Amino acid sequence: MDFDALIIGGGACGLMCAVQAGFLGKRTLILERNAQVGAKILISGGGRCNYTNLNTSANNFISANPHFVKSALSQWTVNDTISFFESYGIYGAEKTLGQLFPESNKAKDIVQVFISLCQQLAQKIYVNSTVTDVQKAADGFEVFYEQGSKKQSIKVPKVVFASGGLPIAKMGATDFALRMAKKMALQIEKTAPALVPLTITGNQQSFFANLSGNAIFSRVSLPHISFEENILFTHWGLSGPAILQISSYWRPGDILEIDLLPKNNIIDLIEAERKINGKKSLGVFLTRFYTKKFVEALANEIPLPKNLASLSKTELQTIHQLFHHFKVKPAGDKGYDKAEVMRGGVSTDELSSKTLESKQVAGLYFGGECVDVTGWLGGYNFQWAWASGFVIAQHI
Template sequence: MPANLIKQTDFDAIIIGGGACGLMCAVQVGFLGKRTLILEKNDKVGAKILISGGGRCNYTNLYASPKQFISQNEHFSKSAFAQWTVDDTISFFETYGITGKEKTLGQLFPVSDKAKDIVQVFTNLCHDLGQEIRCEADVKSVEQSNGGFEVVYEKHGRETRLSAGKVVIAAGGLPIQKMGATDFGLRVARKFGLKIIDTAPALVPLTITGKDQQWYEQLSGNSIFCRVWNDRASFEENILFTHWGLSGPAILQISSYWKAGEFIYIDLLPNENITQLIQEEREVNGRKTLLNYLSGIYTRKFAEALSGYLPVDKNLASLSKTDFEAIDALIHNFKVKPAGDKGYDKAEVMRGGVSTDELSSKSLEAKKVPGLFFGGECVDVTGWLGGYNFQWAWASGFVIAQNL
């Protein structure tokens, strides 16, 4: 069906994507007395906000800084984070009735524990500030035209063509397809000749296959506080054994720094020395078996699972130097070679994306395409687990708004 030509003169910009970045951008533009139109593919805005943190929305992190972000250019995010700080995020939401409460590691959640309250702030403000939102609008193309852009979208089988001087691509990344995620932002960037950094799932569970799979399956449901590392990063948080491999916060974190074919390493008792602990215990009770001792540190199920690697039936008094070396190596240097990851549908975010070389760090405008801006997840700026990616979304939305 041919698109209807509608010459729009009352929108200063069209924002493609009604997620965290797009919503913040629209609101901040409204504060500046300008008007935007948000085109959202889903039947409501903020779909990923609503499911984040188990529906509670970890909307920022008190310790967010460029250090917690992965990018080909580690300095790129500094400008955005200087323009919109964590304090700005906290103040913004407090102004509109959202008080934060800190959980672990600086993670900030609404006191209400309701992600919908975060989305409500934006929908109310968009309404009050005259920012228009059109949902179920599937954008088909973005073209340059007459010094600006034409955007074609389809809704209920009908195509509409809009024009605007500026366009913001805030369409997110590839996770999670059932939430409407697509590669639209990357396709637009490629169309305009912008470089893309290879993308991959990030903050994603890792899979174990082959001869080791059964060992992990038997431990499904066991959660252990660990240090997980490779030669790029290290994290101390819980890991979770599953029937298909490993998950939990520490695994999700290291996954962003892992590549197929590589090992990761796990210290199953961080900040302790297992050899010293056992030696202290055997002075008191040398007849205790290694199995019973380990069952006091871990679950019985996990201690029993170590029987394939350690002499768990021996009593502590009879452990040899070789036994201690094996125990130390296993507990403090557990070596894992994942087969892969659970893919975009189980990933929290995407790493890679539109190359930061193509964008102004001060405005997030494409250097080659004046008037075209990229923000949020589709840019090659990927944060850690724990509210960091929301902070980038808010900051990038704010920065773009100042330059529309």
């Protein structure tokens, strides 16, 4: 069969690319290594799929070139995403911080839109197909792949890498796009897990284990950025939305500062309570804001049995420091199996921001997670995937 392009990977970027190419009368073939397309879409947001974010801008992405995403995000906007899915019966329900989920809360509805459209537009999908090599040919590329024990190859004029990054190997994630990019002498920005829980070891570990299971609205900060959302204490360290967000910026050795009561000043609250009931113990007072389990875990840090009226200046300073400037030095992260996305990837210096075509290898395109563009938690990575798939489709 004659195809205008071969797309490696049937995830968000690859599926959007195939559909948009189909709208333009182009024929594509998706090679997907899993038994079905959209594997990561199906598990995203706990199976509900946070498919975009109303607040999307270039500021919500991490890249060696922070301006790179602007072209794609302007060619395919959040409104375009919303209109596209509404056209096929999927209406968004806004949750916190601009996050948009299908009203049905079913990620499979998103995937079904693409499967149906690929069928209607005669876009081919081969599942259980693992691409093993891509070689430059005189009139395009030869792509080698395996279907079961069967080794095959196909010649195509253009190739799109939409094969994702390293997170969640059990969902079919590999470094294939990065390996092929390196083979073709393209520069790679150093990769690492992103949107990932952080681990605590050493003398702080037992303290965190005692706090395990507590979720607290907090502000988590590094010198240049902070996020206000829930954090979750676990027996191995820290998780929750604010931690996942900051993890994309965290580097080994960095110290996080956590404000456990970002909307108030703990000392002002104590002073106000003193006037009403100075005999109340600090421990009882703190249960207004935190679980009893969390408060009890602080017994070695602050004088919980003492009544508010008798707290000394030094003790108040200790309390203030603990709740507003809680410092922690993570030992590491939980790795790619627990990461939602990958940081780094094919360098944006290698790609045209307008077309996402390789500057060095004509006819070679990279989109989605394998590119050095990493979105915040909350639908931003999907918006980049849809946008990059759309942009590539215009040019293949």
